[in-house]
Amino acid sequence: xxxxxxxxxxxxxxxxxxxxxxxxxxxxxxxxxxxxxxxxxxxxxxxxxxxxxxxxxxxxxxxxxxxxxxxxxxxxxxxxxxxxxxxxxxxxxxxxxxxxxxxxxxxxxxxxxxxxxxxxxxxxxxxxxxxxxxxxxxxxxxxxxxxxxxxxxxxxxxxxxxxxxxxxxxxxxxxxxxxxxxxxxxxxxxxxxxxxxxxxxxxxxxxxxxxxxxxxxxxxxxxxxxxxxxxxxxxxxxxxxxxxxxxxxxxxxxxxxxxxxxxxxxxxxxxxxxxxxxxxxxxxxxxxxxxxxxxxxxxxxxxxxxxxxxxxxxxxxxxxxxxxxxxxxx
Amino acid sequence: xxxxxxxxxxxxxxxxxxxxxxxxxxxxxxxxxxxxxxxxxxxxxxxxxxxxxxxxxxxxxxxxxxxxxxxxxxxxxxxxxxxxxxxxxxxxxxxxxxxxxxxxxxxxxxxxxxxxxxxxxxxxxxxxxxxxxxxxxxxxxxxxxxxxxxxxxxxxxxxxxxxxxxxxxxxxxxxxxxxxxxxxxxxxxxxxxxxxxxxxxxxxxxxxxxxxxxxxxxxxxxxxxxxxxxxxxxxxxxxxxxxxxxxxxxxxxxxxxxxxxxxxxxxxxxxxxxxxxxxxxxxxxxxxxxxxxxxxxxxxxxxxxxxxxxxxxxxxxxxxxxxxxxxxxxxxxxxxxxx
Numbered sequence: 001x002x003x004x005x006x007x008x009x010x011x012x013x014x015x016x017x018x019x020x021x022x023x024x025x026x027x028x029x030x031x032x033x034x035x036x037x038x039x040x041x042x043x044x045x046x047x048x049x050x051x052x053x054x055x056x057x058x059x060x061x062x063x064x065x066x067x068x069x070x071x072x073x074x075x076x077x078x079x080x081x082x083x084x085x086x087x088x089x090x091x092x093x094x095x096x097x098x099x100x101x102x103x104x105x106x107x108x109x110x111x112x113x114x115x116x117x118x119x120x121x122x123x124x125x126x127x128x129x130x131x132x133x134x135x136x137x138x139x140x141x142x143x144x145x146x147x148x149x150x151x152x153x154x155x156x157x158x159x160x161x162x163x164x165x166x167x168x169x170x171x172x173x174x175x176x177x178x179x180x181x182x183x184x185x186x187x188x189x190x191x192x193x194x195x196x197x198x199x200x201x202x203x204x205x206x207x208x209x210x211x212x213x214x215x216x217x218x219x220x221x222x223x224x225x226x227x228x229x230x231x232x233x234x235x236x237x238x239x240x241x242x243x244x245x246x247x248x249x250x251x252x253x254x255x256x257x258x259x260x261x262x263x264x265x266x267x268x269x270x271x272x273x274x275x276x277x278x279x280x281x282x283x284x285x286x287x288x289x290x291x292x293x294x295x296x297x298x299x300x301x302x303x304x305x306x307x308x309x310x311x312x313x314x315x316x317x318x319x320x321x322x323x324x325x326x327x328x329x330x
Numbered sequence: 331x332x333x334x335x336x337x338x339x340x341x342x343x344x345x346x347x348x349x350x351x352x353x354x355x356x357x358x359x360x361x362x363x364x365x366x367x368x369x370x371x372x373x374x375x376x377x378x379x380x381x382x383x384x385x386x387x388x389x390x391x392x393x394x395x396x397x398x399x400x401x402x403x404x405x406x407x408x409x410x411x412x413x414x415x416x417x418x419x420x421x422x423x424x425x426x427x428x429x430x431x432x433x434x435x436x437x438x439x440x441x442x443x444x445x446x447x448x449x450x451x452x453x454x455x456x457x458x459x460x461x462x463x464x465x466x467x468x469x470x471x472x473x474x475x476x477x478x479x480x481x482x483x484x485x486x487x488x489x490x491x492x493x494x495x496x497x498x499x500x501x502x503x504x505x506x507x508x509x510x511x512x513x514x515x516x517x518x519x520x521x522x523x524x525x526x527x528x529x530x531x532x533x534x535x536x537x538x539x540x541x542x543x544x545x546x547x548x549x550x551x552x553x554x555x556x557x558x559x560x561x562x563x564x565x566x567x568x569x570x571x572x573x574x575x576x577x578x579x580x581x582x583x584x585x586x587x588x589x590x591x592x593x594x595x596x597x598x599x600x601x602x603x604x605x606x607x608x609x610x611x612x613x614x615x616x617x618x619x620x621x622x623x624x625x626x627x628x629x630x631x632x633x634x635x636x637x638x639x640x641x642x643x644x645x646x647x648x649x650x651x652x653x654x655x656x657x658x659x660x661x662x663x664x665x666x667x668x669x
Contacts (some may be wrong), residue, residue, distance in 0.1 A: 011387050052604045055519035166608075193373040247597055250594060266553050268551075278524050284492070
């Protein structure tokens with residue numbers, strides 16, 4: 001037995017999440033299956049930030065929500081601090097949920113417009129019965145507001161009185177309220193202006209240092225992911241196709257999809273941009289209702305051979321910590 | 331001297347709302363040479379879209395009001411044309427515009443073919459068969475093959491990238507000289523964004539289209555623009571050729587924006603440099619430099635008087651290698667002296 005603290009905080013084993021497609025009103029029958037997440041495995045160490053990147057529809061948001069039990073998984077296992085939500089009940093389950101929180105993408109949609117900042121941030125405190133009296137809760141909310149760079153006097157304001165960046169800070173404060181160990185950051189900055197993005201990213205980093213937080217950072221902005229994440233996993237059509245330490249992944253991408261994705265990221269430097277050779281992919285992501293056979297990337301892959309359409313590539317460790325699923329990688 | 335396609339002079343647009351007057355565009359001037367690619371960069375609310383909508387007179391009046399200015403399209407002031415002349419000769423004909431969200435710009439209950447051929451029949455007077463052939467040709471031009479079958483499709487059967495291609499095809503229908511693209515790739519994934527940028531670049535080369543590309547993404551700008559305008563709170567704060575802007579940004583806002591961007595091609599060396607505060611409230615009549623409250627180089631004068639856009643001498647510009655580099659800032663950031 002390894003001691004609990006040296007274990008990864010989050011362990012994901014062969015996690016799948018399928019959504020049935022139903023037809024008919026009363027006698028509903030299943031006519032298809034969206035394989036949003038189709039068997040992903042990874043660990044996140046304590047204090048680490050793991051990036052989960054991919055294009056829209058690749059399943060990264062579903063993966064994050066399934067991890068937290070917001071969607072029940074179809075199969076597979078998620079251990080947070082050594083415990084599986086599916087096998088815990090009652091107070092134990094509540095304690096587990098307290099440890100894992102989420103920051104949502106859209107700070108306009110994720111805050112109830114009729115609630116004050118105080119009720120929004122205090123909700124986790126009430127739900128988890130962390131502080132018995134109203135007075136203690138208000139004090140804690142004030143402390144949280146200061147932590148995220150807002151004024152404690154904002155307590156009784158409503159979400160519409162804040163800018164996008166400030167609203168996202170409220171979302172961060174709510175996630176922090178229950179003293180979590182692990183936070184899923186689901187595209188926390190993509191709705192914000194460039195000058196505000198850096199503020200929120202720096203805040204997330206400061207809080208991570210201060211409270212030894214562990215993050216799953218879901219994003220499509222690959223420049224920001226390289227900046228904030230320790231390791232990065234690339235998803236395509238419900239599967240992780242590559243996972244490596246950040247500099248290794250960006251400097252030595254092995255999967256042809258990762259290479260194409262990185263070559264498409266705009267670089268704020270005109271000289272570099274002119275010199276770059278883009279790998280333009282054919283077509284667009286196929287439907288997860290009916291993913292391609294074999295390697296799911298083969299119809300768009302510049303390296304595809306005949307066997308890529310037939311056999312699913314194995315998930316292999318090419319060099320220490322650098323994992324990839326591709327037949328053509330030596 | 332290259333031919334100017336568009337010349338905008340001192341454009342001011344305001345909106346009179348129940349909360350008060352919104353000072354959206356506060357005196358914008360720029361030149362657009364034929365065949366060039368101009369990027370207009372800025373954050374939400376900086377007036378970049380309102381500027382272009384004002385030029386095309388797409389601002390709802392009221393509450394909007396174009397207070398002053400000229401927009402000379404090959405010598406003809408668009409702000410003085412009648413609504414009929416705008417509709418008959420300018421919008422969609424000489425100047426076409428595409429928007430961020432291709433889904434809301436297409437009618438979901440009409441086929442792509444119906445939506446593509448309608449303007450061809452109405453504006454160009456083509457008959458059904460001619461319009462069909464032209465529509466297929468337009469789709470091929472934007473990289474959608476299998477034309478005739480595609481015309482039968484509905485917008486929901488196309489992905490976001492394909493819909494944006496259809497929008498570009500519609501925009502090209504009447505052979506416009508100028509294409510204004512308002513954040514056309516913001517809703518798209520990076521690989522699809524790269525395809526659309528490639529497409530617009532090819533159209534510029536092949537049919538000599540002039541491009542204005544509105545965006546907040548300084549990465550995209552570096553890849554497609556020749557000249558760049560940086561806007562803040564309804565003002566142009568800096569304007570330069572693309573290389574000069576990235577190599578030698580002269581306005582504190584431009585510098586701060588570039589410093590706040592992480593880069594996918596570099597190892598992380600430090601925390602991001604963030605810009606404190608938030609963009610100003612446009613309901614207040616601007617006084618002083620709009621960036622002053624967030625500026626780390628701010629001086630006394632900046633809070634009292636708004637600097638005008640003036641040409642700075644860069645070595646490249648002096649050697650005639652690049653166009654004017656204009657900046658609106660009292661402080662010469664290279665020396666720290668006042669201008």
